[in-house]
Amino acid sequence: MPHKVSLTRLKLSDFRNYAALSLDLDTRHVVLTGENGAGKTNLMEAVSFLSPGRGLRRAAYADVARVGAETGFSVFAELEGMDGPVEIGTGTAGADEGQTRRLRLNGTTAKTVDELLDHLRVLWLTxxxxxxxxxxxxxxxxxxxxxxxxxxxxxxxxxxxxxxxxxxxxxxxxxxxxxxxxxxxxxxxxxxxxxxxxxxxxxxxxxxxxxxxxxxxxxxxxxxxxxxxxxxxxxxxxxxxxxxxxxxxxxxxxxxxxxxxxxxxxxxxxxxxxxxxxxxxxxxxxxxxxxxxxxxxx
Ligand SMILES: Nc1ncnc2c1ncn2[C@@H]1O[C@H](COP(=O)(O)OP(=O)(O)OP(=O)(O)O)[C@@H](O)[C@H]1O
Ligand SMILES: [Mg+2]
CATH class of the missing domain: 1.20.1050.90 (RecF/RecN/SMC, N-terminal domain)
Known part of the structure; x- marks a missing residue:
């Protein structure tokens, strides 16, 4: 039986307006509220990077990295995935010229970002x-x-x-x-x-x-x-x-x-x-x- 997928932790560094963020979550729904420009959509965008592709804004990776960041962005997530618990790390930090996105699953480098699809499938409607x-x-x-x-x-x-x-x-x-x-x-x-x-x-x-x-x-x-x-x-x-x-x-x-x-x-x-x-x-x-x-x- 596939598990019900839930995100239990989200950590960002140098992602959009977030220099560093760590968010603990559980299986309940999440409502984000805040001033315009506070970073709500940015958070959703970070979650969208847990699927292959350029995320919900289809932005260039260089724009996703925080302005003034020394290297690229990174998104780290712990989740209860389709295949059990998994730790996902992705981003451009340390990757060649920030053009490609790297992926680590449970600490091991994945061959392609498509491997994310073994663990979760993300859809969005904006x-x-x-x-x-x-x-x-x-x-x-x-x-x-x-x-x-x-x-x-x-x-x-x-x-x-x-x-x-x-x-x-x-x-x-x-x-x-x-x-x-x-x-x-x-x-x-x-x-x-x-x-x-x-x-x-x-x-x-x-x-x-x-x-x-x-x-x-x-x-x-x-x-x-x-x-x-x-x-x-x-x-x-x-x-x-x-x-x-x-x-x-x-x-x-x-x-x-x-x-x-x-x-x-x-x-x-x-x-x-x-x-x-x-x-x-x-x-x-x-x-x-x-x-x-x-x-x-x-
Ligand atoms: N690469 C970046 N580095 C630093 N800050 C950035 C970067 N990209 C976007 N931002 C900042 O992120 C903010 C926008 O965040 P976001 O779109 O998540 O806001 P929001 O909370 O969804 O707002 P709204 O209620 O208007 O939809 C802006 O202040 C923008 O300057
Ligand atoms: Mg928004």
Whole structure:
């Protein structure tokens, strides 16, 4: 049985406005109150560094380190994790030029920050994410991918590898007379990774749809219908292999067009998450901001 995850201690050094902080917690909920600029969001940001990525502000690490700090920031946490008690240390203190974030688990250096996902999964919803509905599709994809990552730790690696293969293909196409063997190899990588990514997203949408159906009876939140659009729409009932072949074919046929555009026009990197208010059959983007937030929490 997985444990219920709780953070029992949080220690910061040279993190944002905190030169040093040590906070003892228990399993109860935490409410932070304080003046504007007191450092409430900074604390949440520190907690968000207990998951892979750049945290809830997606800030450059250099901005996270306290102004005037001699070296980078560090976040230390003790928690009751999914796999039992664990001590997590992370930050840029002592790392090369503050560009990378180091991770130690129970005092041992971890190979990648992804190892955090064995112990806890962190999700956040901030007022800034109101733009989730009105902003670009990239924010919505990232939000969905973070949800997927909370179930499937491989998702992040696949997305990174997919992006890398796609960048190599873009570059190759821009060179004119690209080596067809190399090009096909990259496209095959993109097809395998891209379809796996897209299927994991579809699975997440299925879980969310089930959750919405179970919760909306008598609930206070409006029921939402979720769908992904923009890539192989209506095809997702087919076997993964067929989808890979189809995507491969699309890329092959799209080479000239992609070369002219300077980037790949088809793929899971173009999918958009569509959210509709079920009863009103209205897109969430058109709802009032307060309702959008309720949508998100639903
Ligand atoms: N790298 C840094 N070094 C030192 N201080 C920083 C750094 N980055 C941000 N700060 C300070 O952190 C403060 C902002 O903290 P934070 O955003 O957590 O406030 P808050 O309590 O959430 O406020 P609000 O109620 O307005 O949301 C500001 O005073 C800012 O100057
Ligand atoms: Mg704040």
């Amino acid at each position: 007022p800034a994410m109101d733009g989730l509905f009105t902003g670009g599709s990239g924010d919505r994809r990232r939000f969905l991918d973070r949800l997927v990552l909370s179930l499937d730790p491989e998702h992040g690696r696949r997305a990174t590898d997919y992006e890398r293969a796609m960048r190599s293909r873009n570059k190759l196409l821009s060179e004119g007379r690209p080596d067809p063997v190399w090009l096909t190899g990259l496209e095959r990588q993109m097809a395998e990774l891209g379809i796996a990514m897209a299927l994991a997203r579809q699975e997440m949408l299925g879980l969310l749809a089930g959750l919405v159906d179970r919760n909306h009876e008598g609930g206070v939140f409006p029921a939402a219908d979720l769908a992904l659009s923009g890539f192989l729409d209506g095809e997702w009932h087919r076997p993964a292999f067929d989808l890979e072949e189809q995507y491969l074919e699309m890329m092959k046929n799209g080479r000239y067009r992609d070369a002219a555009a300077g980037h790949a026009l088809d793929g899971p990197h173009r999918s958009d998450l569509l959210i509709r208010h079920r009863a009103k059959n209205m897109e969430a983007a058109r709802a009032r901001p307060a309702n959008r937030r309720r949508f998100l929490s639903a």
